Amino acid sequence: xxxxxxxxxxxxxxxxxxxxxxxxxxxxxxxxxxxxxxxxxxxxxxxxxxxxxxxxxxxxxxxxxxxxxxxxxxxxxxxxxxxxxxxxxxxxxxxxxxxxxxxxxxx
Amino acid sequence: xxxxxxxxxxxxxxxxxxxxxxxxxxxxxxxxxxxxxxxxxxxxxxxxxxxxxxxxxxxxxxxxxxxxxxxxxxxxxxxxxxxxxxxxxxxxxxxxxxxxxxxxxxxxxxxxxxxxxxxxxx
Numbered sequence: 001x002x003x004x005x006x007x008x009x010x011x012x013x014x015x016x017x018x019x020x021x022x023x024x025x026x027x028x029x030x031x032x033x034x035x036x037x038x039x040x041x042x043x044x045x046x047x048x049x050x051x052x053x054x055x056x057x058x059x060x061x062x063x064x065x066x067x068x069x070x071x072x073x074x075x076x077x078x079x080x081x082x083x084x085x086x087x088x089x090x091x092x093x094x095x096x097x098x099x100x101x102x103x104x105x106x107x
Numbered sequence: 108x109x110x111x112x113x114x115x116x117x118x119x120x121x122x123x124x125x126x127x128x129x130x131x132x133x134x135x136x137x138x139x140x141x142x143x144x145x146x147x148x149x150x151x152x153x154x155x156x157x158x159x160x161x162x163x164x165x166x167x168x169x170x171x172x173x174x175x176x177x178x179x180x181x182x183x184x185x186x187x188x189x190x191x192x193x194x195x196x197x198x199x200x201x202x203x204x205x206x207x208x209x210x211x212x213x214x215x216x217x218x219x220x221x222x223x224x225x226x227x228x229x
Contacts, residue, residue: 001171034215036152043204043219044152050213087152091215094168096142096154 002026004088006099012107019075021102023088028068032092035064035073038101039084047086048073078104109133109218111205116223123195127223129188129205137161137183140208142216143190145201145225155179155203158188160210173199195227 003026013019023033031051036044046055048064051071061076075082083106088099115127129141143155156169156179167179178191188205202224206216 032213032215034213036216038152043221044216045219046215046217049215049217053213055217089152089154089215091213094157095170096157098152098154101151 001095002029002090002092002097004090004097004099006086006088006102008102009100010103010105012105013078014107015078015080017078017107019078019082019104021073021086021088021104023066023071023073023099025069025071025090029090029092031067032090033064033066033071034089034091035062036087036089037082037084038087044087075104109207111207111218111220113203113205113220113223116203116225118226118228119195120229121195121197121227123227124191124193125195125225127190127192127203127205127225129190129220131186131188131205131207134207136181136186139210140214141179141181141188142206142208143177143179143188144204144206144216144219145199146204146222147198147201150201153201155190192225195225197227199225200227201225 005024033051035048038044052064085103110132112130142157159166176194180189202222204222205220207218209217
C-alpha cells in the first residue's frame, strides 16, 4: 500500500498568513493527488485534483503543486473560513489512501 | 447539481450486519465511479470500497480492512449505492460517507454526502 505522510499535523497561523502543507507518498503516484478540506461535523470538500487543478468554485488563494512523491497545498493568504483540517489522498492504485490530516488552527 | 444522501446507519452489536444506502441525483448514475469512505470518531479518513461504472462492469475494489466482510453494490434503476456490512467489529464504528467521482482520468472524490453514523457496540 502507498503511505501518505502529511506534515505538519497541526499548524497555528493568523489571518493573512501564507500556509503550506506537505504530503509525501511512499512511492511515486505521478500527479494523481487530491486535497480536501473538512470542517468539524461536516463532510470533506474537494479543493484540488490532479495535484494542481483547482476545483470549480474553490477560491484562487488555494493552490497545489508537486509530482512523484512530494506535494504541497498552499493557501496564499489565510482567511477566517480556512480554519479546518486538510487531507491529501492519492488515486494512483488500490487501495486509495489518505494522509493523516493537517489541522489549521487560529494563532 | 450532484446530491448524495446516505441512510441506514445505527447501533449494531459486534458480529452483526447492517446495510447502508446512498441515494444519488443530478447525474447519470451508471456512468460514474462511486465510493464509500469512513471516519472513525476523532480520526482521519479511510477509503472503504469502490464501485466502478457500467463500462467497467461495475467492478469493485476494497480496502484490506473490510475485504471479505463488506460488499459494495449499486442499483442503477434506483440511482442508489449500497454498502452491505457483515461481521461488524467495534473498529468499524465511524461516519460513513458516499462519494461521487466526476470521471476519467481523475477518479478522486469530487462530491460527498453528509454521512451516516454506524456504532458497533454491545
